[in-house]
Amino acid sequence: MKLASMQQGRDGRLVVVSRDLSRAVPADGIAPTLQAALDYWAETEPALQALYQQLNQGNGTDSFPFEQAACASPLPRAYQWADGSAYVNHVELVRKARGAEMPASFWTDPLMYQGMSDGFIGPRDDIRLAEESWGIDFEGEIAVITDDVPMGTPAERAGSHIKLLMLVNDVSLRNLIPNELAKGFGFFQSKPASSFSPVAITPDELGDAWQDTRVHHRLRVHLNDELFGEPDAGTDMTFNFAQLIAHVSFSRALCAGTIIGSGTVSNTDRSTGSCCLAERRMLEIIAQGKASTPFMRFGDRVRIEMLDAQGQSLFGAIEQKVVKYEAL
Structure with a gap:
């Protein structure tokens, strides 16, 4: 699984990124930030993995082109x-x-x-x-x-x-x-x-x-x-x-x-x-x-x-x- 934080506020906005780094999908329904996901990793990780699989299969309906230049550090x-x-x-x-x-x-x-x-x-x-x-x-x-x-x-x-x-x-x-x-x-x-x-x-x-x-x-x-x-x-x-x-x-x-x-x-x-x-x-x-x-x-x-x-x-x-x- 690949995760990134888009520049937004102090802690970024968590997105799931495709394996080839071409597209991303917001993880808002699972965790707003990477730190929030890590705080409850046992619960959030399976849901993030499922979103990752959907994205790699081309089923990420809310996906958008992933721009590395728009990223903050993951944390x-x-x-x-x-x-x-x-x-x-x-x-x-x-x-x-x-x-x-x-x-x-x-x-x-x-x-x-x-x-x-x-x-x-x-x-x-x-x-x-x-x-x-x-x-x-x-x-x-x-x-x-x-x-x-x-x-x-x-x-x-x-x-x-x-x-x-x-x-x-x-x-x-x-x-x-x-x-x-x-x-x-x-x-x-x-x-x-x-x-x-x-x-x-x-x-x-x-x-x-x-x-x-x-x-x-x-x-x-x-x-x-x-x-x-x-x-x-x-x-x-x-x-x-x-x-x-x-x-x-x-x-x-x-x-x-x-x-x-x-x-x-x-x-x-x-x-x-x-x-x-x-x-x-x-x-x-x-x-x-x-x-x-x-x-x-x-x-x-x-x-x-x-x-x-x-x-x-x-x-x-x-x-x-x-x-x-x-x-x-």
């Missing part, structure tokens, strides 16, 4: 957004570039931070930031949305709480990160609003590509229309989504609509490219002693998308331009 705001760093080879690379040893615990205990969740950027909206000097970067990731997760849920049971998946652009301000981390209290100013794909999908839409709560497809990232990277999201994911959920729920219960991110998708095979500028810059530092790839400038554009085995877009595409923020 325009969420109760919780926790982002991990499940691709530990990416972390190791960043630390190696600055000559720092990586603690052994990073391979056994996931990194996680709690990000801004009270308002996400739409998948086709501009990224508005005040200064290029902040070191503007994109990060191509995958995220899951859960239902209610009890505190202390172990990894072997956590996978059953994954209800939907999305793509992510976790916007990062790289030049603000060092001073924040030096305080020993984590990210804040260096992590502005993130964005998510136009469509959220249920795991069954992935077929055999959904194994061990990992997505086994390539994540394609383009910068200014040039392919920047296409690593396989399942190959080098040290911690799967079940393990990330278990980590987040260790000492707290998670409410329905919690979003948990994978961190930057990365492969040890460097020929697949990168999903963020920081990784390419670290590779340049290791190879040449300095970085030559600049961070994003005003006017730069990023596109993040995942295709299935037949070359069809699974989630729609995040397409965004960085523009200068002008205070009102």
Whole structure:
């Protein structure tokens, strides 16, 4: 099943989207918003699935052409957004570039931070930031949305709480990160609003590509229309989504609509490219002693998308331009 939120009010208007992303139908009679559907998922999911089947069979009488540009993020705001760093080879690379040893615990205990969740950027909206000097970067990731997760849920049971998946652009301000981390209290100013794909999908839409709560497809990232990277999201994911959920729920219960991110998708095979500028810059530092790839400038554009085995877009595409923020 594929779901989207059309831009309307603060929380969007829930629609069911056809498998080929060509048409959509309102879900008003089932749930007005995605959060409302997730709050009562056991009741709403069968009705949404039935509407999805009708739409794919051409029986959606109220259907209309689906426009990705008219979408908000599937959850325009969420109760919780926790982002991990499940691709530990990416972390190791960043630390190696600055000559720092990586603690052994990073391979056994996931990194996680709690990000801004009270308002996400739409998948086709501009990224508005005040200064290029902040070191503007994109990060191509995958995220899951859960239902209610009890505190202390172990990894072997956590996978059953994954209800939907999305793509992510976790916007990062790289030049603000060092001073924040030096305080020993984590990210804040260096992590502005993130964005998510136009469509959220249920795991069954992935077929055999959904194994061990990992997505086994390539994540394609383009910068200014040039392919920047296409690593396989399942190959080098040290911690799967079940393990990330278990980590987040260790000492707290998670409410329905919690979003948990994978961190930057990365492969040890460097020929697949990168999903963020920081990784390419670290590779340049290791190879040449300095970085030559600049961070994003005003006017730069990023596109993040995942295709299935037949070359069809699974989630729609995040397409965004960085523009200068002008205070009102």
